[in-house]
Amino acid sequence: EAEVAQSPRYKITEKSQAVAFWCDPISGHATLYWYRQILGQGPELLVQFQDESVVDDSQLPKDRFSAERLKGVDSTLKIQPAELGDSAMYLCASSLLRGEDTGELFFGEGSRLTVL
Amino acid sequence: AQTVTQSQPEMSVQEAETVTLSCTYDTSESDYYLFWYKQPPSRQMILVIRQEAYKQQNATENRFSVNFQKAAKSFSLKISDSQLGDAAMYFCAYVSPNQGGKLIFGQGTELSVKP
Numbered sequence: 001e002a003e004v005a006q007s008p009r010y011k012i013t014e015k016s017q018a019v020a021f022w023c024d025p026i027s028g029h030a031t032l033y034w035y036r037q038i039l040g041q042g043p044e045l046l047v048q049f050q051d052e053s054v055v056d057d058s059q060l061p062k063d064r065f066s067a068e069r070l071k072g073v074d075s076t077l078k079i080q081p082a083e084l085g086d087s088a089m090y091l092c093a094s095s096l097l098r099g100e101d102t103g104e105l106f107f108g109e110g111s112r113l114t115v116l
Numbered sequence: 117a118q119t120v121t122q123s124q125p126e127m128s129v130q131e132a133e134t135v136t137l138s139c140t141y142d143t144s145e146s147d148y149y150l151f152w153y154k155q156p157p158s159r160q161m162i163l164v165i166r167q168e169a170y171k172q173q174n175a176t177e178n179r180f181s182v183n184f185q186k187a188a189k190s191f192s193l194k195i196s197d198s199q200l201g202d203a204a205m206y207f208c209a210y211v212s213p214n215q216g217g218k219l220i221f222g223q224g225t226e227l228s229v230k231p
Contacts, residue, residue: 004160031217042120042207042221043161056218091161095217105219107153107161 002026006092006108014116018080021111025074025094031055033105034067034077035091043091049075082115089113118143120210122222129198130230136183137193137225139208148212150184151219152193155205164206167191195227203229 005024013019025032031050035043046065048056051072060067064083069075079086089112093105119142129135141150152164167175167184174182179199183192195202208222 033217033219040125040223042122042209042223043219044221045218048218093161097217104163104166105217109158109160 004092004094004106004108006090006111008111009109010112010114012114012116013082015084016081018078019082019113020079021077021090021092021113023075023077023092023108025092026096026106029094029096029106030072031095031097032069032075033093033095034075035093037089037091037110039088046077046090079113082113084115087113087115118145118210118212118220120208120220120222122208122225124225125223126226126228128228128230129195129202131198131200133198134194134196135198135227137195137206137208137227139191139193139222141189141191141208141210141222143189143210143212145212145214148210150182150191151209151211152180152182152191153207153209153221154202155207155224156201157204161207165193198229200229200231203227 007022033048034046037043046060047067049069067077089110091110092108121140148169150167153161154164155161165177165180179196181194205224207224209219211219
């Protein structure tokens with residue numbers, strides 16, 4: 001069964017360092033999402049791609065976070081420099097449907113970041 | 117702005133019993149979708165059940181069913197014949213067709229199942 005792949009599963013870094021997360025969505029899924037989930041809270045959208053274009057990055061802290069999906073397939077989320085408050089689970093999800101459709105989202109297992 | 121509220125941070129149920137998880141939401145939209153997602157420990161989040169707002173009939177998926185009260189903006193999840201494998205975080209989520217699939221999640225309810 002096809003799954004959303006994420007790496008690394010766990011990352012421990014010191015504040016002010018750079019960190020990157022990678023996501024490979026299910027093949028053929030046009031829409032890709034990065035969510036941040038702080039412990040004890042629900043996920044919050046950071047950025048949404050449709051193919052290679054950013055659809056929504058209104059909640060992405062652009063002074064330190066960046067995301068790209070250059071060929072419309074896999075995606076990278078980068079944080080530089082990392083801050084203590086960035087400690088969280090970073091979830092990637094993908095969806096088959098485009099535009100305004102509301103298909104099911106398929107999530108990866110997440111990348112847990114700890115900033116010391 | 118749309119919001120989703122889950123007022124039960126933790127719930128517990130005895131194996132084989134029934135439990136109901138609560139969710140309320142706030143929106144001015146008339147067309148939207150509601151979901152319950154399950155997040156087992158150290159596993160990926162998976163969809164449990166989905167409800168279209170324009171449908172009056174409550175969705176059902178095997179042991180999982182919802183009570184959708186559109187006027188009250190309430191969307192509860194009932195799990196019947198609870199199993200040990202149902203133990204997980206459960207998230208209620210909302211999306212409007214105008215938002216391109218952007219899910220808005222509640223804070224989650226941690227469900228434990230006692231043998």
